Amino acid sequence: MDAFLDKAKKIDKIEEAKRLLWDHLESPSPTTLKALECSLDAHEGQTRKSGEPYSIHPILVAVLTAQISNDETMVQAALLHDVVEDTALSIEELQEHFGSDVAHMVEGLTKIVEIRDEKLIPSNSDERLINSALTFRKMLIASIKDVRVLVIKLCDRLHNMLTLDALPSQKQKRISEETLVVYAPIAHRLGISKLKNHLEDLSFKYIYPDDYFMIQNYMHSNAQNLHFKLNTFIQKVKTFMLQNGFDEEKFEVVGRVKHYYSIYMKMHRKGIGIEEVLDLLAVRIIVQEPIECYKVLGLMHLEFTPLVSRFKDYIAVPKENGYKTIHTTLFSQEGILEAQIRTQEMHRLAEYGIAAHWKYKYGSHNVSLNWLESLHYQNESIEEFYELAKSDLFSEDITVFSPKGDYYTLPKDSTALDFAYAIHSEVGSNAVDAMVNKHNASLLTILKNGDIVNIIKDDKIHLHCSWIDAVKTSKAKEGIRIACKMRIKECDILTACNILATLFKQDIQTVQTLVSRLNLTASLHKLPSQLDYFKEVMHQIASYIGTKEIRFWQLHKKGYIKPKVKEMEHLIFFTNKSLDGVEFDYCCHPKVGDQIVAFYKDSKAIIHHKLCKHAYSKILSGEAMVYVAWSTPKLFRYRLIISLQNRKGILADLLKKLSDMNLNILSIELGIRNSEQAEYCQIEAESQESKKQVLADKIKQKFKLIEMISLDDAYNK
Secondary structure (H helix, E strand, O other): OHHHHHHHHHOOOHHHHHHHHHHHOOOOOHHHHHHHHHHHHHOOOOEOOOOOEOOHHHHHHHHHHHHHHOOHHHHHHHHOOOHHHHOOOOHHHHHHHHOHHHHHHHHHHHHOOOOOHHHOOOOOOHHHHHHHHHHHHHHHHHHHHOOHHHHHHHHHHHHHHHOHHHOOHHHHHHHHHHHHHHHHHHHHHOOOHHHHHHHHHHHHHHHOHHHHHHHHHHHHHOHHHHHHHHHHHHHHHHHHHHHOOOOHHHOEEEEEEOOHHHHHHHHHHHOOOHHHOOOOEEEEEEEOOHHHHHHHHHHHHHHOEEOHHHOEEOOOOOOOOOOOOEEEEEEEOOEEEEEEEEEHHHHHHHHHHHHHHHHOOOOOOOOOOHHHHHOOOOOOOHHHHHHHHHHHHOOOEEEEEOOOOOEEEEEOOOEHHHHHHHHOHHHHHHEEEEEEOOEEEOOOOEOOOOOEEEEEEOOOOOOOHHHOOOOOOHHHHHHHHHHHHHHHHHHHHHHHHHHHHHHHOOOHHHHHHHHHHOOOOOOHHHOOOOHHHHHHHHHHHHHHHHHHHOOHHHHHHOOOOOOEEEEEOOEEEEEOOOOOEEEEOOOOOOOOOOOEEEEEEOOEEEEEEOOOHHHHHHHHOOOOEEEEEEOOOOOEEEEEEEEEEOOOOHHHHHHHHHHHOOOEEEEEEEEEOOOOOEEEEEEEEEEOOOOHHHHHHHHHOOOEEEEEEEOOOOOOO
8 A cells, every 4th residue: 555655645637546546446337437527527626735636635535445445335435525515516416316325425424524724723722622522523423324434534534644745734733633543543443454554654744753753764774674684584484384384375474564653652652762662573474274373373483482471362352343363472583573473364354454344345344343332422521522432442452351251352451440341331330349360359450461350249339430530441431420420419419408408497308399399400409519509599499488488587586597608627618507617527538629518517517528428328318518618729639650851951841841831749759761761750740620631631742641640539439
């Protein structure tokens, strides 16, 4: 595909684009010819930013689609993918001329409202996230009914990435960020490595140009030596296989240098230089039958020393995207190389993923699309949807097993609680403990590839609200968020009734009746946290009691006193009760800023965390309560691990920039991994920013952030 992309990038005339299309479609159907003419007519006179005719774009997207799928219906949809949005043609007209299948795909592509160049927003803008997320959600929802829409969209994005040079640098970076975070991971999930690798490398070039050209320069300056090592190793493998009974006509050994972005990610994750990346080189050994893969594996391990910790058998346990290959890393005289062993059919699936179903006319595809439906989080805000989906898409995978041998694919660094939610949402919400490899383990234990996990649960829901940053999968995050939102809303409604009953010296049933009659039920949950709303409700109830039930003066006879705001020990109370002191109960120890409730006993306010199980019991039993809020703004605590280049003044520069972001540094620990390349700095800091991802994105603009953990675990029981 490299040669094709180089050729496509240079095409600036419609006739050249058409010749390339016919090279991939030797005998196009009359409908395809008609789709081409329709596209040319519809876009006549339109130009791209580069000045070239716009029609070249849909033709080259169609060429890419043809190369990936060999499906003429998809090629026709690719040729027409912009005509409804950019011209006067309607979906109904397309259906009449090209059939419902093509019209359906074009409609799905049209619903994906692109972020047009003139609407692009700076990379550090909050609005950027919302626009990307909207595009993302529309794309996925349009694709649930027909995944072919996604494949065409990926080809469309790849051609856009090839022609980014015509745009200003800010827009190049913006589009590349979206490509790297959204489109490349989707190509990975669909198993189309041909698209994924090119999308990643093209994005990488614009987002981190210095790192890109550093790797490129290293590869170019060492190209002769690297290819010599690769060719020598390939010859050794071929000779050894021939000596052990393999027919030269029935196997193939090919070599490759890993693509730039994967090299960069290894450097970034481990904080090492390119010279320290162990396996820049890889060979693929392609055989006829699956059983031969294991014979080759045995031969490789007999001839070369394997690095056992890097061995992975994706034939026995395929990836969710259908990928099947044995990976093993080998020591040889040429250095350390990765060997990938697969059959021809596995190779086609690895290259083309779900598109192999159309390209090679397989009876059915082996790519799971469960992830696509699971991304349809209807109840989340657009920002939450984006973050949940990114955590599912943009991550490496591990495979873990149930005691019965069922296997589950999870993102790297997933916890036992992620595994519980992967089994079923009820298993996750009722989980209390875990056994990992037959040893007792916390639900927050980070799982490793191949772990055997058994979840221990009971018949009650257990809240794990402070663990939301610790889990990795969207299903776990969504499950925790929903359970905790429901519990908090339930507590707020019950607390509101208890506060009002205490204030007016009424029983709970009377208050609940009044709330219902005043149509306050739907909004009552706001009362314990919004003082203005509390005052409004109090006034409505007092007026209603005065006019409809009993005279308001009778409240005074019962000892009613108008409530006042009282401030004590960093807390604000709104009550008509005398307050002699504040106590924090022993069971939950809330920190400043945590969600709290206050019970009234013996002229004292007893403070609990809102999610404390003892507090929940007291709320249910209707104990006397008063309104409480923190008088100081909440500060959120985070632990940061940042990779720094070892140069003079780098630490001072880091601290200054963190201070500019209004981070209050609480502690700092510096550990040197190696004197040549990187230092790791661990920092604990406070910030008024409650959204971890927002703060992380700001830090990533300045430094390489390895890890960021929220330390707000005030309630972790």
